[in-house]
Amino acid sequence: MPFVNIKTPEGALSLAQKEEIVHRTTDMLVEYFSEAARPHTMVLIEEVKDGGYARADEVFILPDAYRAKAGS
Template identity: 75%
Template sequence: MPFANIKIPQAALSKTQKEELVHRVTNLFVDYFSEAARPHTMVLIEEVPDGGYGRADEVYTIPEAYRAKD
C-alpha cells in the first residue's frame, strides 16, 4: 500500500487545497505503480501548530500572508 505522510504548517492550506494535494499525490503513485494502487493509496496530511517546528535552532510560525484564505 503506497503511503504518503505530508506535514504542513497549520492553516497553510485550505480544505480545497488539501483535497487537491490528496488527489495529486494519489495520481503520482498511480503513475508509478499502476491503477491497481489507487484503492490502496493512503495520503495523510498532518498540520503542525505554530511553534511546533523549526530549523537551525529557530522556531517558526507561519506569517499571516501565507495562511490559507477559504
C-alpha cells in the first residue's frame, strides 16, 4: 500500500487544495504502481501549528499572505 505523508503549516491550504493534492498524489502513484494501487493508496496531510516547526534556530510562523483564503 503506497503511503504519502505531507506536513504543511496549519492554515496554509484550503480544503479544495488539500483535496487536489490527495487526488494528484494518488494519480501519480497509480502511474508507478498501476491502477490496482488506487484503492490502497493513503495520502495523509498533517497540519503543523505555527511555531511547531523550524529550520536551524529559526522557528516559523506562517505569514498572513500565505494563509488559505476563507471560503477557498
